[in-house]
Amino acid sequence: MKSIIILGSTGSIGTNTLDIVRRFPEEFRVVGLTAGSNIDKLEAQIRQFKPEAVAVSTESSAASLRNRCVDLPVEIMAGEEGITHVASSLDAELVISAIVGAAGLVPTLSAIRSRKHIALANKEPMVMAGKLMQDEARKHGVRIFPVDSEHSAIFQSLEGHRIEDVRRLILTASGGALWTLTQEQLLNVTPERALQHPNWKMGSKITIDSATLMNKGLEVVEARWLFDISESNIDVLIHRESIIHSLVEYKDRSMIAQLGLPDMRTPISYAMRHPARMALDLPSLNLAEIGQLTFCKPDHDRFPCLNLGYESLRIGGTMPAAMNAANEIAVEAFLNHGLRFCEIPQVIRSTMEAHAYQEITCLDDALEADRWAREKADSLVHALPR
Ligand SMILES: NC(=O)c1ccc[n+]([C@@H]2O[C@H](COP(=O)([O-])OP(=O)(O)OC[C@H]3O[C@@H](n4cnc5c(N)ncnc54)[C@H](OP(=O)(O)O)[C@@H]3O)[C@@H](O)[C@H]2O)c1
CATH class of the missing domain: 3.40.50.720 (NAD(P)-binding Rossmann-like Domain)
Structure with missing residues (x-):
């Protein structure tokens, strides 16, 4: 036990x-x-x-x-x-x-x-x-x-393989609740609308992160450290159905993916009992019934947060911590109707631009960047014209 x-x-x-x-x-x-x-x-x-x-x-x-x-x-x-x-x-x-x-x-x-x-x-x-x-x-x-379904999928797709044979990791993204909206429609989206995730039932913070694609930006950073791989070898693919949870491409161009219905109990149970699999009494994935799966590229104009994730890694040091803190402040303000949806990336970007990043040598460096960025992002939120 x-x-x-x-x-x-x-x-x-x-x-x-x-x-x-x-x-x-x-x-x-x-x-x-x-x-x-x-x-x-x-x-x-x-x-x-x-x-x-x-x-x-x-x-x-x-x-x-x-x-x-x-x-x-x-x-x-x-x-x-x-x-x-x-x-x-x-x-x-x-x-x-x-x-x-x-x-x-x-x-x-x-x-x-x-x-x-x-x-x-x-x-x-x-x-x-x-x-x-x-x-x-x-x-x-x-x-x-x-536990994150994408990283669990990559973890599973890497098992039995050599990390030096990996060409790239491909994180899939549902696109969140607002993927089909135009730039104009995104201007005045309400928190209630942004919380309507098409596939996953999750906490409110991650659901808003999914709608801005910041969740995928955070996941790129997470993948970089979990799998010790450069961000230039991590790609993102929009896959609305959330059936393919992520993929690994190897040097020989072979791809290995993990599939399943969107239910967090599968990746949670795998993390809890690895390497054993638990006999979960859940519905099976029926691909014949689903018929087709769709894929497209992320849209960085409508959803600029994904690129902020990559940018924070290229800069390095405390920048991802500052980005994360600014995002937490902006999301909270949005959920409290204190900020418009399209202002979330603006607050994060402005905080990152103002951040004098440094190397992380100990826990306090990360905590201090977090504290500084919260204060900065909060002042930016309050300075926005209402
Ligand atoms: N939900 C998913 O399907 C999913 C998938 C992949 C990754 N994740 C990640 O998993 C994490 C949890 O997500 P979630 O959706 O489960 O969130 P959630 O439903 O909002 O639950 C968050 C949990 O953290 C507690 N908590 C909140 N603020 C806290 C604080 N300041 N100190 C101590 N505890 C605090 C909450 O307690 P109260 O209930 O008392 O507020 C609750 O137990 C996030 O990092 C998310 O990105 C979630």
Whole structure:
């Protein structure tokens, strides 16, 4: 039985992970859970999965949760310190890293440093400090298994092959909720409209990132560090149906891809039980029924965020961390109706242009770039004409 900790257990990935645990109770034991502020959902999870310890973002949420769980033998902690404690100090084999955004960096890194393998959904830490995370993973003998469906597909398509035989990685992208809109229509898109993803049911931040194609920009950076490959060997292909989850092209021009219906439980379960596959009782992909799959190139004029991902890697150092922070601020402002959809890339680009990037030599370099870029992006959002 594998002991696991889930960071971000109340979110979309966290909930799907617990669904797998529920289906295979003999395979996994949940020892730790963390959430932001959704204590209703976390309490239900504590009652069902009986972890030893949990943590939430604030002391007030922790106090309410302690009142509700007096009858249970669970330790309840608060703040980044509490979440990091759950991530690192419990006895567990695998940490499912599924907090959204930069908030996952410190807990995920501390889990690596405490020699726990990682199933990584939370891509933002890899964007902010990918080299540092990989160096630490190597140093501590830790494996990082991708959960993102695209990276899981590449991971699977690489198995049994030599990295020196790879010509390029091809990340597929659904195009998100707004792919069919014209530049004029994109000007006044509402958050409600941008949240209507055609294929995946995910948290609101990643759903907006999918609509701007920043999600793919972040994934290019994630792939660069997960697979130790230059950004010039990573391509993006729009594939609206989200059936081919990504591909690897080899030197002999052979391509290997991984296919499946869009359901995150497949890549999550693969990361949880690698190299074994779990018998998931899910609908099968029926290609005859689907009939045809479509592909086209990304449109960088309507969706400039993808190129920002590539640009941040070409510049290097703290630039991806600054880009990520600016994106988090811009997306939050958009979701709160404080910014127009077309202004998201403008805020990110202006923040990147103002950023005096430097090399990342330690965690603090990434955190300082994140702090600086949040402040800068916030001031840019507030300076926009309304
Ligand atoms: N959803 C997908 O299908 C999918 C696919 C690929 C990759 N990913 C990546 O996986 C990560 C999670 O995505 P998601 O869609 O599951 O997000 P989500 O549904 O928004 O869930 C986020 C989780 O993080 C917690 N959280 C939020 N802010 C926090 C903070 N400041 N400190 C501690 N915990 C915090 C939330 O707690 P509360 O519920 O209490 O707010 C929740 O448990 C993201 O990095 C995303 O890019 C997701």
